[in-house]
Amino acid sequence: MVSPFVIHALAQVPIPADAERILARAAVAGDREAREELICAGLRNVALHALRLGHRGERLDEAVAAGAEGLILAVDRFDPERGTRLSTFAWQWIARAMTPPREAPVVELAEAPVSGDDLLVGLPEHLAAVVGLRYGLLCEDGVGMTIDEVAEHLGLTRWQVRDREGRALSHLRSRLARVGRRAPLEEPIPRSSIGRAFDC
Structure with missing residues (x-):
């Protein structure tokens, strides 16, 4: 069953390029509402990416939550003057946030274990x-x-x-x-x- 959080993310409507540029410029200038609007619109891409990775159930919620944190970082670093869409720029941030770190290796040496x-x-x-x-x-x-x-x-x-x-x-x-x-x-x-x- 898909949680209300994920449903809400999937229900967000993408912002047209021109409107996105205007909002992004406002966000850079310190407009909090513009920043929030960019984040909300980007949640759809976060949820879609999590689904493409095969996450379901609680893991889907966790992946979307982690991806949302990556999205926020991307929005705060986005430069609308470079001509790139926010969704393209944010992709690496979202993917990185959803990627779990690998397990730490445990190595025992011939002389003594590593504590x-x-x-x-x-x-x-x-x-x-x-x-x-x-x-x-x-x-x-x-x-x-x-x-x-x-x-x-x-x-x-x-x-x-x-x-x-x-x-x-x-x-x-x-x-x-x-x-x-x-x-x-x-x-x-x-x-x-x-x-x-x-x-x-």
Whole structure:
């Protein structure tokens, strides 16, 4: 069953190019109503993209909510003078917001395992905080938080949490790959139990 939120998004009417340009110029000048109108109209593309990706049920709601955050960022960065439609410009922001970060690899080296504290060393503080909470490295019980819980705890949006988590995991993968080239693996890389965080 499609939620009222998604139905509302799909029901939005696209704005003609000329009207969009006028609204975008007004939004750049600080007109909040114009900004809101652009965001509302763009929600249709967000919902359609989520459906094309195969999201259904609760996952559809989550994807549309995440995509809406990407849309808002796109609207705030949109330059109507470049001759590009907002829907074209916003596409990458929407797609990026809907793309979940990959699972962090767990690597055991021949000499000693890589601990959670070791993994966070060298990460920028704002990235370490997000990935540490998501995977329980900074939690007393060792249980990772959901995206919503991390967002609330750190005062961030869901999109910001996804973005920072993705950048942190990319950094960690790069670091672990360099370490892995120096020391052979003792056994195959196991699937991490913290991967369940992505099922939330």
